[in-house]
Amino acid sequence: GMDVSGGNHKHKAPWKRMSKEELDNQYSPSRWVVRLGAEEAMRTYSQIGDEVTKRARATRRSLLDVPYGAGEGEKLDIYLPEAVSEAMPFLVFFHGGYWQSGSKDTSAFMVNPLTAQGVAVVxxxxxxxxxxxxxxxxxxxxxxxxxxxxxxxxxxxxxxxxHSAGAHLAAMMLLADWTKHGVMPNLRGFFLLSGVYDLEPIMHTSENARLLPTLEDAQRNSPLWHLETARTQPGYPACSILVTVGQHDSPEFHRQSREFYQVPQAPTLCHGGWKASFEELHDMDHFEILWNLTQEDYVLTQIILKTIFQESR
Ligand SMILES: N[C@@H](CC(=O)c1ccccc1NC=O)C(=O)O
Known part of the structure; x- marks a missing residue:
């Protein structure tokens, strides 16, 4: 039909016309994998994650289980490049798993290619x-x-x-109020891989209903809805925001990424120095994107490295 919202696609919400069955399908990334069955894809995902993390720990200098808070689960792993200095760039990774699975102990995908180039990976x-x-x-x-x-x-x-739910968590950091924490992190870029930025449709899927008890919870945690009104803080440096989605990700995942990519182009945000770009990753499914990040010559690994070494000061 005609777009009466003046090109503002986020008001279309096509998911509102989907049955519960269709929503479940759209928001189950494993069902859209082309080269493996859904269950096999999930098994392979944990297997590869386990192997690459073991390899990263065996071949790289690391600080494991470093506490960043008082809670038992508030730990991070730091993987260091050969030449350690105060002045390294850092890539901080948040794993996916729909906010209910996944672990740092199976998520060291990009560690080896990035540390080989001098980037510390957390x-x-x-x-x-x-x-x-x-x-x-x-x-x-x-x-x-x-x-x-x-x-x-x-x-x-x-x-x-x-990645995925982890891309949502990373995107939420565009809304963070750092003044409460007494430090302004030197944030230079965001690499958002197959993420979810509007959580409202997730509320209506079966496996994730418990995660978002109320519409208010979903909306408060939807960066798509708040980015435009987020104050760009004084002194906040220019940031590049790369939004990527796999070619084989579901139409709803494509829609979420496209819409989120469009938000930083609002005049208030590009004047704040945010530079957004979009990549649809050719012939990739939701999980292969991560598997390929173990390879230095993969197009996304190269984009990440190029961005880091262009922007670092
Ligand atoms: N049950 C989900 C699993 C899933 O979504 C997922 C699994 C591993 C890593 C990321 C995932 N998706 C988003 O966080 C599925 O069927 O694909």
Whole structure:
């Protein structure tokens, strides 16, 4: 039909016309994997994550289970490049798993190619549901970034990267009020991989209903709805925001990424120095994106490295 919202696609909400069955399908990334069955894809995902993390720990200098807060689950792993200095760039990664699965211990995908180029990589654990609520996870992620900035004040930039639910948590950091934490992290870029930025449709899917008890919880935690009104804080440096989605991700995942990519182009936000870009990753499914990040010559690994070394100061 005609777009009466003047090109503002976020008001279309096509998911509102979907049956519960269709929503469940759209928001189950494993069902859209093309080269494996859904269950096999999930098994392979944990297997590869386990192997790459073991390899990263065996071949890289690391500081494991470093506490960034007082809670038992508030730990992170730091993987260091060969030449350690005060002035390294940092990539901080938040794993996915629909806020209810996944672990830092199986998520060291990009560690080897990035540390080989001089980037320190931090893999963050947070309290997944049911132990943690979404608000607590957002708070923990905030704390983990404050910790990295305080621990490495001479860093050459902190870049946030998240996959799926982890991309949502990373995107929430565009809304964070750092003044409460007494430190302004040197954030330079965001790499958002196959994320979810409007949580309202998730409320209506079966496996995730418990995560978001009320519409208010969903809206408060939807960066798509708040980015435009988020105050750009004085002194907040220019940031690049890369939004990516796999070609084989579901139409709803594509829609979420496209809409989120459009928000920083609002005049208030691009004047604030935010530069957004969008990549649809050719022939990739939701999980292969991460598997490929173990490869130095993969297009996304190259984009990440190029961004870090262009922007670092
Ligand atoms: N039950 C989900 C699992 C899932 O969504 C997922 C699993 C591992 C890593 C990321 C995921 N998605 C978003 O966080 C599925 O069927 O795909």
């Amino acid at each position: 893999i963050v654990a947070y309290d997944i549901a049911p132990k943690g609520t979404l608000d607590q996870m957002v708070d923990q992620v905030t704390q983990s970034i404050v910790f990295v900035q305080k621990q490495y004040p001479g860093n050459q930039g902190i870049y946030l990267c998240g």
